[in-house]
Each structure stands twice: as C-alpha cells, then as structure tokens.
Amino acid sequence: MAILNITYNGMSADYGRPIDDRSSDADVRRYAVEIVRSGGLRGLCIANLANDAFDYYVVDRFDGPQGQKRIYLRPKVPFGADR
Amino acid sequence: MRIVFCGVGALGSSAAMLCRNLDATLGFVDFDRVESKNLASQAFVKPSVGKNKAEALKLQLSNFHGIKAEAFGVRLTDDNVATLLDKADLVVDCFDNQKSRLLVSGFCRAKPTPLVHAALAADGSFGLVRWDARFVADPEDHEGQATCEGGEHLPLIGLLTATLARSIQDFVKSATERDFMVSLSGVIET
Numbered sequence: 001m002a003i004l005n006i007t008y009n010g011m012s013a014d015y016g017r018p019i020d021d022r023s024s025d026a027d028v029r030r031y032a033v034e035i036v037r038s039g040g041l042r043g044l045c046i047a048n049l050a051n052d053a054f055d056y057y058v059v060d061r062f063d064g065p066q067g068q069k070r071i072y073l074r075p076k077v078p079f080g081a082d083r
Numbered sequence: 084m085r086i087v088f089c090g091v092g093a094l095g096s097s098a099a100m101l102c103r104n105l106d107a108t109l110g111f112v113d114f115d116r117v118e119s120k121n122l123a124s125q126a127f128v129k130p131s132v133g134k135n136k137a138e139a140l141k142l143q144l145s146n147f148h149g150i151k152a153e154a155f156g157v158r159l160t161d162d163n164v165a166t167l168l169d170k171a172d173l174v175v176d177c178f179d180n181q182k183s184r185l186l187v188s189g190f191c192r193a194k195p196t197p198l199v200h201a202a203l204a205a206d207g208s209f210g211l212v213r214w215d216a217r218f219v220a221d222p223e224d225h226e227g228q229a230t231c232e233g234g235e236h237l238p239l240i241g242l243l244t245a246t247l248a249r250s251i252q253d254f255v256k257s258a259t260e261r262d263f264m265v266s267l268s269g270v271i272e273t
Contacts, residue, residue, distance in 0.1 A: 010208040010267040043268070058221060062273060072273065074264065075209045076221040077202035079093075079179050 002061070002069035006032050008053070011044045012074075021061070021069045029054040032073050084255060085110060087171040089159060089187050091136045093240050094201045094247065095177030096126035099140060101248035103150050105255055111137035112167055114158040123234025159183060164190045173254060175247070176200040184220040191215060197254065201247045207236025208267065210243035212250050214260040239267055246270050 002021035005014050015035050023031070032054050039045035060072040086102065087110040088095045099109055113136040117127045131139035135156035144150040155167050159178075164186055168174055174196055176187045184200065191198035198215040205224070243265045253259045262273045 005264075005271070007209050007264065007266055012209075012264060012266045012268060012271060056224075058219075060217075060219075062217060070273070072264065074211075075204040075206070076224075077204050077209065077211050078181060078221045078223040079203040079205065 002071045003064070004028065004031070004035075005070065005072045006036065006041055006044070007072070007074045008032075008036065008044060009046075013041050013043055015041055019071070021071065023071075025059040028059050028071060028073055029057060032057075084108070084172045085170055086173045086175060086251065086255075087112060087168055088175045088177060089113075089168075089183070090177040090179060091125075091140050092121070092177065092179060093124045093236075094203065094244055095175065096136070096140055097240060097244035098175065098177065098201065098247045098251070099144070100126045101245060102251055103144060103148050105252065107172075107255065108151050108153060109144065110153040110155065110167075110171065111140050112155045112157070112159055113137040114156060124237050124240055159186060161186065168196065169194075171196055173251070174198045175251065177247075181220045181222045188215055188218070188220070197260070199247070199250060199254070199260070201243060203236070203240070203243060207239050210239060210246075210265040212243070212247045212261075212263040212265065213273075214250075214262055216260075217262060239265070242267070242270065 001018035003014050004019050036046050037049050057073050062070050064070045084107040086107050088099050089112045091111045091113045115136050117131045117139050137154035137156045141152040141154035144152045174191050178184050200213050200218045203210045246263045246265050250261050264271045
C-alpha cells in the first residue's frame with residue numbers, strides 16, 4: 001500500500017487512506033479525480049472536477065524517509081527560466 | 084567549493100542571490116540576454132538590460148555584494164559541457180527545457196558530480212527541488228513554451244528559489260540531498 005499525495009491548483013495534500021502501490025498511472029489519475037470530487041483531500045474539494053483533470057500530470061513513486069511507499073501526482077515542471 | 088548554476092533566468096538568478104553567503108565560487112552558464120520584461124521575475128537590475136545574463140549576474144554579485152563569481156555566456160552543448168562543468172563541486176540545473184537538462188544530467192552522472200534540479204510548472208502553481216538520483220526531466224508541451232511573462236508567478240518563484248537555496252546550503256554544510264515539492268500552500272519535503 002502507498003500514501004497518495006495530490007497537487008492541484010496550487011494546493012498539495014496527502015489522501016488519508018492508503019491505495020494499492022501497484023496501481024497503474026492511469027488508475028492513480030482516475031482515483032485522484034474521484035478523491036478530489038468527493039472532498040477526500042483536505043482543503044481541496046471540487047465537485048465538478050473534469051474527468052481529464054490529471055491526464056497530463058506526472059506520477060512519481062518514491063520510498064519515504066521511514067521506508068513507506070509514497071505516490072505523488074503532480075503537474076509537469078518543464079521550466080526553470082523566463083524567456 | 085565551486086557551484087555552477089546552469090541557466091540564470093527566474094530560478095537560477097534568484098537562487099544564486101540566496102547563495103551569496105556561502106564560502107564558494109559561484110559560476111553561471113547562460114547564453115541569453117537580459118530583457119526589460121525579465122526585471123519583474125528575475126534578479127536583474129535595470130542597468131543590466133542588454134547584457135548577457137551570466138555576465139550581468141556576475142557583475143551584480145561582484146559590484147553590490149563583493150562576491151567572487153564566474154560567467155560563461157554561452158549555450159551549453161555536447162562540445163563544451165565538459166569544459167564548463169568539469170571543475171564544479173556542485174551543479175544546479177535551472178534550465179528551461181528538457182534537452183539541456185538531459186545534457187547536464189548525462190555529464191554529471193558520468194563524472195560523477197552532485198547535481199540538483201529546480202523546475203516550475205507552466206501555470207506557476209507548483210515547483211520541484213529534486214536531486215538527480217530521483218529526477219526525470221519533464222518535456223515542454225511544445226518547444227519554446229513560455230512561462231511567467233510579466234512576473235505573475237513571482238511569489239512562487241521566490242518560495243521555490245528559497246527552498247532551492249536551502250537545499251544547496253544543506254548540501255554544502257552536511258552533504259545531505261533534500262528533495263522538496265513547493266506550492267503556494269507550502270513546502271513538502273519528499
């Protein structure tokens with residue numbers, strides 16, 4: 001099992017219930033839509049969130065400091081400089 | 084210690100300013116020139132408009148803060164990456180495109196040289212500080228995609244560059260490599 005962290009619209013929070021760490025990236029994105037719609041993420045409840053809200057988001061999978069599995073769903077970050 | 088910043092736009096220039104307390108020589112690699120529109124979101128001052136960004140930052144740090152710095156006002160390529168980064172003890176990647184980030188990663192992994200990346204989402208809502216072992220360079224949606232026109236993302240850039248500077252300073256003091264996610268709601272160590 002893994003802790004899922006979702007970053008959306010400038011907010012970032014952990015989902016309180018662990019998810020299967022073998023979930024595919026597509027499954028993680030689908031879960032995230034349902035979690036945000038249902039208000040399962042503290043400070044981030046969007047009832048009418050679009051089905052494709054996380055389609056272009058990145059899924060990172062790391063081990064946390066105590067060895068626990070963590071999954072981060074986050075926006076792409078291609079930038080470092082202004083043009 | 085020699086710390087080389089690759090790209091001194093919004094992230095690189097601001098983070099470098101926040102590393103001026105370190106006992107280190109700061110090096111800057113950037114081929115671009117300072118434009119008026121950059122003043123709102125980058126650490127450049129009006130007299131630097133028209134100058135090469137690496138050279139301008141070196142002059143500002145030297146003239147205003149007495150900091151020893153080096154400037155390389157060229158585009159980083161396969162041909163010069165070894166020359167520019169060979170003597171670095173730490174490389175800081177603040178480039179704005181996947182191709183350049185991969186070039187820096189490739190060199191630093193082969194040498195090996197410690198490398199930390201900083202990166203920003205297009206809408207200015209989110210950023211990352213991540214050391215190279217866990218970093219994957221995200222592609223732009225299309226080549227030349229711009230962000231932060233007019234400085235609208237400056238608050239997040241400030242938070243992200245302060246976090247990057249903190250991670251650099253922790254590395255210099257204790258060789259720790261701390262990764263962070265940054266959004267306007269806070270900073271999370273990952």
